[in-house]
Amino acid sequence: MGNGISDQPAIFSCLPSFQSFHIVILGLDCAGKTTVLYRxxxxxxxxxxxxxGFNTEKMKISSTHQTLPLFxxxxxxLRVP
Ligand SMILES: Nc1nc2c(ncn2[C@@H]2O[C@H](COP(=O)(O)OP(=O)(O)OP(=O)(O)O)[C@@H](O)[C@H]2O)c(=O)[nH]1
Ligand SMILES: [Mg+2]
Incomplete structure (x- = not known):
């Protein structure tokens, strides 16, 4: 999964320009989440x-000039009480 991702503008150009939001990558063990994050x-x-636990990074979106937290x-x- 992590290796097959396309360029940033292609992914984020379709996002509406919210004031701020978080991106959370969820998936099964060994699915490629961390690879996607660093990619x-x-x-x-x-x-x-x-x-x-989890990984977190901050990422600058070139098209909107926003810096988003990425997890x-x-x-x-995940535990459901
Ligand atoms: N062939 C292939 N291997 C991939 C791809 N993406 C990730 N991997 C490999 O899959 C393995 C797991 O990738 P991770 O990114 O660590 O997966 P993860 O979902 O973060 O795993 P956990 O942290 O254990 O939950 C690594 O050996 C990666 O190199 C892909 O697109 N193709
Ligand atoms: Mg991981």
């Missing part, structure tokens, strides 16, 4: 290890 943040493929989170860590 979006640094525009490069990074070798990953299984995440404990990747395993669905298996």
């Amino acid at each position: 979006l943040r640094f525009n490069e493929f990074v070798n990953t290890v299984p995440t404990k 990747s989170l395993r669905t298996s860590t």
Whole structure:
């Protein structure tokens, strides 16, 4: 999943220009969430290890000049009370 992502403008050009929002990448263990996160943040493929907890980065959206918090989170860590 993480390797097959397209360029940032193609992804974010369709987003409405909200004042602010968070992007959360959810998925099963080993689905490629962290790979997507670093691909979006640094525009490069990074070798990953299984995440404990979650990863977070801030990312600048070039088309809207916004800086957005970006999280990747395993669905298996989510607990419904
Ligand atoms: N072939 C292929 N491998 C991928 C792709 N995206 C990620 N991987 C590989 O899949 C493995 C898991 O990727 P991660 O990004 O660590 O997955 P994750 O969802 O963050 O995993 P957890 O943190 O354990 O939940 C790594 O070895 C990646 O290199 C892809 O698009 N294609
Ligand atoms: Mg991870």
